[in-house]
Amino acid sequence: MVDTNSPVIKGQVLALLDQAHLQAAADLAQARRHQAQTELARLQSKLTEAKLEYKRLQTLWKQNQARQEFDSAYNTYVQTLDNVQEAQGRLQKAEAAWQRNAGSFLHDYQIISPEDGLVLSVMPRSAKRHGRDREFSFIYSGRGFKEFGN
Secondary structure, three states: OOOOOOEEOOOOEEEEOOOHHHHHHHHHHHHHHHHHHHHHHHHHHHHHHHHHHHHHHHHHHHOOOOHHHHHHHHHHHHHHHHHHHHHHHHHHHHHHHHHHHHHOOOHHHEEEOOOOEEEEEEEEEEEEEOOEEEEEEEEEOOOOEEEEEO
């Protein structure tokens, strides 16, 4: 976005770093979120059916009929309720992962000028920070040279 000898102001976006791997992570998180939402909806539907069957057989059980079917319906209802709660937990985790990836998408991959000055050089050099390659440049502001980058 800027070249050598370009004047810059504090806060100006100087460069956008490659975002392909972050986009892939965001896409994966969104797919997992969608999968968790779909699974939760399926289980909630199954829970409604199990509850209706349980209530129906509860009435018959009170009339001394369908004892074995009632026990089975009750167990199905309780298991499905547990499955719904687990699915809700998975959805919450998927939502949080999606928010983390989507929220950091642009912020983490911008190089912003730390102050007003003149770009003296644009020199990519590999450095590891938080497990990612970063690019650095130098800026001169009249107070000396300053190395910067994300």
